[in-house]
Amino acid sequence: MHELSIVSSIVESVNESLKAYPGARVLEVRLRVGVLAAVVEDSLQFCWGIATDGSELAGARLVVNAVPVTVHCAACGEGGALESLQHFRCPNCGAPATDVRSGRELEIESVEIEDAIEDAAETAEEVAR
């Protein structure tokens, strides 16, 4: 159960990226989470609620897009998505698969925001100048 520390990292990153958009409200945070990432969505959602409660991110949706495990097969040159996490084998030819190409992702894909004022980003740039 390390979802709370994962969520804390997400909150930190989102807040960091929001600095360029003063006053913006976050509507949605989209994640890409590989099925081999050792993270459970239910726990993420639960921790997200706790971590954002009473903060500027309160009410923002957390959307978790699962990324399947895909392998490249040295034996047949093909590969693809694993049929079962209990068998690391090429879905095409059945050979043991060692070359995992996706499924370990743990990343923030995007953040949907509502700007407080038009052209907030440009305003931010002006302020920076």
Added chain:
Amino acid sequence: MTTRIVELRQGILKKNDELARELRGRFEAAGVLVLNLVSSPGTGKTEFLQKTLTALRLNGSRAAALVGDLETDNDARRLALSGVPVRQINTHGICHLEAEMVGRHLESWDGVELGGLDYLFIENVGNLVCPSSYDLGERIRVALLSVTEGEDKPLKYPTLFNSADAAVITKIDIAEAVGFDRETALRNIREIRPGIRVFETSAKTGAGIDGWLDYLAQQKAKW
């Protein structure tokens, strides 16, 4: 009011990954082989590691160990019996070690310099889930499994076993008594991580330890 999508494409554990990369660079520059030992609580990591450290000291290798635990320093005291430098990392409730904890404990470790070591072992917190997400800058991740845990453990924890570079089966001295099905266990490990080296060991009798030490020496000699 306008809404827009801001693309971030940012690793959630970016900070840990960056620190781990930095540590890996330091380990390689110092020529120290670093191993991260991961298993469930009770697999016998500490006993296995104590045996390994003692054997390395006796054959003239310079080894040291960092050991993660939630609260106590019991494991560090046990490992220190091997006669090599050992340092406890208390995570205070955190279920895994992170690169920052490793870096911080190395930084303030009196009398231990990376350049003066051949091997550094990091014994992770007993947990088969969370440690798999956190790179510690190690060169070799070792997954351990005892004969009492059930042959299907690798199938239940594919994330961890698939990320391992080597696997160690512990407590084989009691394999028969607990009805351990060796063939099934080996098959399950290799179904999750095809081609992985598996060492069948007993810290109590010393079985399999020589093969493990040969492997360590080979890995050390690789660079």
